[in-house]
Amino acid sequence: MKNVNNITDQELIHLYANGEENGLKVLLERYKSKIYTSIYMRVKDEFIAEDIFQETFIKVINTIKSGGYNEEGKFLPWVIRIAYNMVIDYFRKEKRSPTVINNEGYDIFEVMDFADEDAERKLVKKQIDVDLKKLIQLLPDDQKEVLIMRHFCDMSFKDIAEITDVSINTALGRMRYALSNLRRLIEEHNLSFQFN
Template sequence: MKLEQRTDQELIRLYVAGEETGLEILIDRYKTKLYTSIYLLVKDESLAEDIFQDTFIKVINTLRSGRYNEEGKFLPWVMRIAHNLVIDHYRRERRTPVVVNSDGFDIFDVLQFADESAETKMVREQTHRDLRRMIQRLPDDQKEVLIMRHYGDMSFKEIAVVTEVSINTALGRMRYALNNLRKMMYGDEAALRAG
């Protein structure tokens, strides 16, 4: 049997036994899916590449130390590692991702309306800044789901897998996030619910 046709578990065993190509095939097998999911969350190619590399450094360290025990669940395990690294990045940065269009511009910066007055533009920019600030004040689990759904364009099923919760929990967190944003917009911060 060709190495490419082996299961994830077989390739991991080969790698742990000293056969480097086992990991190379696994990386090749999942690199597009993993990189894309990281990129959708961070919207920055070089940052996505850094997190992708950091993910596999953690994978290698875990495999080499003999601590890997996710029988048959290699991809969800790697996705969880990448997801945690993205969350760590945003916790360090304390900011929401920028909404970038295909040309690499922040959509909030390049949205132009034909007859937009300077005053209207200032109000719109302030609204976007306020929204970003409000998102930052959400509880982490709500902020995470909101970012993945709206900035990462992930389905609730994908969010549930990555965050290791049920789809109903992911939906509930989104509902709480939207309710809390609405309350913040109307100045009812005392009624914020942790959800």
């Protein structure tokens, strides 16, 4: 296999479909944090999120192995859509809605990779992450979802609109409201998110 960074998602899927197990392994490594985060932000429980994550990849494996994958060039949105449907199925079975995350849960900021920083800067960054996470949790669910998908999962508004089943304008509007509300919350809590 050539350098995995140079292999497209589509090539990896073809490799996996043709028996090369590393194809799926590379795809999983490439996207696992984004997919897991998208699940976790809906269920707010790391054990449930891990179960749904595993079920999602079982479905992905079965679909690819059976030749049913046809989302050329759109692997991540396709998997996140599967995960989203699995979350909906979970809540239908449980007949309950998601609860607000507590401070003991999975930290979405752990999926971000920070460059080498001195100890003080790391401590400041960690406190900012904690404060920002608390404020994000105060946003309405639809705004929180778009904000996380856009900034922490690096998704396009087109993909966000597809996954959340709304128009692109609605997704953009939710993002605008999320940022506006986040600014207001930062001011209300007298927080500063600037480094010296």
